[in-house]
Amino acid sequence: MKIINNIFEMQEFSRQYQCQNPHKKIGLVPTMGYLHEGHLSLMRTIQSSCDCLVVSIFVNPIQFNNRDDLEKYPRDIEHDIALLSGLDVDILFMPGEIDVYPKGVPEIFMDYPKLTNKLCGITRPGHFSGMLVIVHNLFQWVKPDYAIFGLKDYQQFILIKKMIADLAMPVKILSGEIIRDPDGLALSSRNVRLAPEERINALVISSTLFKIKREFKSGKNQAGYLKKILHESLHKFKLDYASVYDTDTLVEFGDNDIIKSGVAAVAVFIGEIRLIDNLIL
């Protein structure tokens, strides 16, 4: 595995690789590090579509709407490198903040108001703009044929697909299933910040989503009924949102709507830690 820290070196690598191997494909797994099995599973999934695997690690400051969250975001580059060495990763791209944002916080703002005025976009202003800017730039620098994103960040996944389509970017987007611990908790780099008791409390998130899916499958598919289950199960916690949404437009279903397909999505504070999870119905 070769480590590239420099943006121009990354661009040059991809340019040469594509010139020398016109039929081979570059795959990109963008991450913010503190890698876990969820990231590794994205890498294994994309590997079957590409010949050269690039993993990027960059804790993108402009997608944190809260300084404290950015400072507390877990980091362990040595552990990440050790994990990646066990996989067939060709390039680890780790650009420095000063190279990525040479002029400080960029003034550009990327938005899809109809998709960001809901779910995580309400309480995390600027988050999705910052995310789209870095993903757009990573695509410019790495020039991947394929890139993969986890479905745990469902709204992020929808926004990236929209950006690719709108800007006709020559990247195929793959999705990775949510990877869970055996007890159901969706893997997240933030889980490490949960105290043991909080981690136990957090299990209510996935168990509630599984319950909703069971009810839905048994034919109880009125949105109001499913939303009621969500709110009753999660009432002890500070809820950011919990509802059932259209899988493409992310519009929340009305209580009387009968759902044929949708996504049940939740953002909850367990102590100070904000966790998200979802399940496609």
Ligand code: PAF
């Ligand atoms: O999902 C993430 O880890 C980040 O939002 C991403 C896509 C790497 C952009 O910083």
